[in-house]
Amino acid sequence: MNIHLKSIASAITFNFLFYSKSFGLNLFLISILVVTLLSTLRTDKHIPKVFAFTYIISAIFVFVNPTGFTIFVHFMAFLVFVGKSISPQSSLYLSWLLGGINICIAWISNYIQKHKTDAKKEAKGLSPKLLNRLKGFVIASILLVLFAMLYKNANPVFENLITKIDLDFISLPWLLFTIAGYILFLNILRPLSAQELVAFDLAQNNELEHPKEIILIQAKKKLQSEHTLGSIVFLALNLLLVVFLVTDLIYLVQQSEITNSQYSEAVHQGVYALMFSVVCAIILILYFFRGNLNFFKGNGRIKKLTYLWIGLNFALILFTTYKNYIYVETLGLTYKRIGVFIYLTLTLTGLITAYIKVAQVKNFIFLLRSNIATIFIFLILSAAVPWDKVITSFNLNSLDLPDIAYLVELDETNSVQLYNYAKKNTSTLDSRIRGDIEAKYAEFQEKQAKKTWQEFTIHQLTENLTK
Numbered sequence: 001m002n003i004h005l006k007s008i009a010s011a012i013t014f015n016f017l018f019y020s021k022s023f024g025l026n027l028f029l030i031s032i033l034v035v036t037l038l039s040t041l042r043t044d045k046h047i048p049k050v051f052a053f054t055y056i057i058s059a060i061f062v063f064v065n066p067t068g069f070t071i072f073v074h075f076m077a078f079l080v081f082v083g084k085s086i087s088p089q090s091s092l093y094l095s096w097l098l099g100g101i102n103i104c105i106a107w108i109s110n111y112i113q114k115h116k117t118d119a120k121k122e123a124k125g126l127s128p129k130l131l132n133r134l135k136g137f138v139i140a141s142i143l144l145v146l147f148a149m150l151y152k153n154a155n156p157v158f159e160n161l162i163t164k165i166d167l168d169f170i171s172l173p174w175l176l177f178t179i180a181g182y183i184l185f186l187n188i189l190r191p192l193s194a195q196e197l198v199a200f201d202l203a204q205n206n207e208l209e210h211p212k213e214i215i216l217i218q219a220k221k222k223l224q225s226e227h228t229l230g231s232i233v234f235l236a237l238n239l240l241l242v243v244f245l246v247t248d249l250i251y252l253v254q255q256s257e258i259t260n261s262q263y264s265e266a267v268h269q270g271v272y273a274l275m276f277s278v279v280c281a282i283i284l285i286l287y288f289f290r291g292n293l294n295f296f297k298g299n300g301r302i303k304k305l306t307y308l309w310i311g312l313n314f315a316l317i318l319f320t321t322y323k324n325y326i327y328v329e330t331l332g333l334t335y336k337r338i339g340v341f342i343y344l345t346l347t348l349t350g351l352i353t354a355y356i357k358v359a360q361v362k363n364f365i366f367l368l369r370s371n372i373a374t375i376f377i378f379l380i381l382s383a384a385v386p387w388d389k390v391i392t393s394f395n396l397n398s399l400d401l402p403d404i405a406y407l408v409e410l411d412e413t414n415s416v417q418l419y420n421y422a423k424k425n426t427s428t429l430d431s432r433i434r435g436d437i438e439a440k441y442a443e444f445q446e447k448q449a450k451k452t453w454q455e456f457t458i459h460q461l462t463e464n465l466t467k
Helices: 003-018 025-041 050-064 066-084 092-117 129-153 156-163 172-189 195-203 213-218 220-253 262-290 300-331 335-359 364-384 389-400 404-409 412-424 431-449 456-467
Strands: none
Touching: 003 172, 025 066, 025 172, 050 066, 050 364, 066 364, 066 412, 066 456, 092 156, 092 195, 092 364, 129 300, 129 335, 156 262, 172 262, 213 335, 213 412, 220 262, 262 300, 300 335, 300 431, 335 364, 389 404, 389 412, 404 412, 404 431
């Protein structure tokens, strides 16, 4: 089937699933359609199944937990899958870039390129046979409308049949949405050629190139000077970080004498300090180990100091993790506190890749590829967790005085949990808070009742099973 016909058919499906609809089952169905189209169309390219599976599974996460975060992750997985369909061997960061570029401007670029190459090939995408069919469809549609208007005046039964045909759904927004769907699928099915970008990415190795021995001999004095400078810098930073860790340990021992607000400030300041420390560490490592110093035989001292710096930052991660854990145990879960744990985990992986970069003489491309891949994996794994429900469940079951006002402000997905809690604790809850919970629950139920099958989520499924 011609690309344009596939795009038109897909656009109609896209319109049917998404026009004036919220996200739910429709995202899963359209992801199946996209994977099927690209898998059958790009038979010359072996699209990695893991990315197709990731894209579909992210749609299931939206079906189970339709929040802004899961929708964002699904869109990121979509861009990666589109990028991988163009160049399966490209790095993840380039796949993201290719996916984003193609979704936005592929049709414009292809149109310009098409007219630049040869004016005679302007209609190459549409064969004469297809053009005749399209002309026939347009002419037939016009004639159908004209003769229908003529016949309805001559036959009351036919007039009654015509008047029952409701075409009110066709409007300017509907047409624009359909056109947007057509452009979207045209961009997916006929992507932008990015051979230069892909070739550049594939040509990049993860290892630094070993220089010739004569170059190292000629640059010996410069490398010795650089080695001395780097050793002094890392020694000073290590001493400062040791002092900070000792004082932080003293602070943790005295935590019984610290108020909640002070402890909160300590956690946040610890995260800021860690963020600055790790960024500095990676910048310094990239600078001093950017080239020939990696192969200098006398670089043992700076390497040891670098490993010590990475180890001390690891200790700082442990200290900050413990402080955040105590903070959560005392005051409960919030998105910020969960974000701290995720950031600490990502920081740990960043330090590990920095260690590998120094120990195995890797380059910046290695750091970029490995850390982007880590971020993508964490996004997918995080989307699998219904955070609003987890936060609500933990705080209601683990704390004597949970912050109900904060829980009410969370996404609507915790409405049922809060409503059940309010029914069990009617006498102890403040009337205003109870009213807010009931209003949130009523609004949630009203919204769910109005959903069409395209917008269904796990909530409708469980509701129907329990009836």
